[in-house]
Amino acid sequence: MKSLPKVRDFLADKERCRISSPRIREALKEALSRLPDSVYNNLVHGERPLYVAESSRIGGVVTLGFPSGLTLLTLNEALEERPLEEIVGIIAHELAHLALGHRFVSWEGKGKLRLREEYEADALACQWGFRDPLIAALRATMGEEAQNRLAILLKRGYHDQRG
Numbered sequence: 001m002k003s004l005p006k007v008r009d010f011l012a013d014k015e016r017c018r019i020s021s022p023r024i025r026e027a028l029k030e031a032l033s034r035l036p037d038s039v040y041n042n043l044v045h046g047e048r049p050l051y052v053a054e055s056s057r058i059g060g061v062v063t064l065g066f067p068s069g070l071t072l073l074t075l076n077e078a079l080e081e082r083p084l085e086e087i088v089g090i091i092a093h094e095l096a097h098l099a100l101g102h103r104f105v106s107w108e109g110k111g112k113l114r115l116r117e118e119y120e121a122d123a124l125a126c127q128w129g130f131r132d133p134l135i136a137a138l139r140a141t142m143g144e145e146a147q148n149r150l151a152i153l154l155k156r157g158y159h160d161q162r163g
């Protein structure tokens, strides 16, 4: 586990971490704490540092990337209704998109992520050790895409490489 003070500093940075829901903050803290160090450092201290914001308007969890400057991860406040483990799984999946360099605007329908990128993000989140939270999140998510992703995760049985 990464040094918690670093994650706490990030969460305390009011410009970069604009999440007011205590539950979502808790999930974010856990997800960031469990990232491999190199991934955490790239995301938080890399060329396009991570900013996290909460939104009531964006329908669902989205990840935004700008060509330069910074990376914005937007988390819908409706996440608050979910069990903590599911929120952790969802955040890990979104962070995996960012680590893979997936940049997109998903809710406008243009540049929509291909399903393949969803599978890639799921696989990477599993490698980081988030298989169980991710499965919990997908089980609770309606829709064909989520169920397909769940089926693939269960079939492939990605191993948690962190043991």
Ligand SMILES: [Zn+2]
Binding pocket: 093, 094, 097, 113, 117, 118, 121
């Ligand atoms: Zn995704």
